[in-house]
Amino acid sequence: MLCCKHCGSTNVRVQAVEKQKKRGILMSIIWIFLAICTCGLILLIPLLTKKGSKTTSVIVCQDCGKISKV
Numbered sequence: 001m002l003c004c005k006h007c008g009s010t011n012v013r014v015q016a017v018e019k020q021k022k023r024g025i026l027m028s029i030i031w032i033f034l035a036i037c038t039c040g041l042i043l044l045i046p047l048l049t050k051k052g053s054k055t056t057s058v059i060v061c062q063d064c065g066k067i068s069k070v
């Protein structure tokens with residue numbers, strides 16, 4: 001059972017938050033490098049472009065309004 005880590009209330013809501021990684025520039029350089037090596041073929045694979053960010057879940061308390069990690 002999920003509960004607020006601040007007030008202990010179980011009246012909480014789980015929210016998905018997208019976080020940007022700090023290595024975005026490095027990933028872009030690798031991306032461009034791979035694109036050149038594969039003659040742009042890698043650009044057809046959209047899955048790899050989503051590695052720059054990841055989705056995490058947070059608990060939003062409906063009583064005290066504070067956000068805590070799952």
Ligand SMILES: [Zn+2]
Nearest residue numbers: 004007061064
């Ligand atoms: Zn709370």
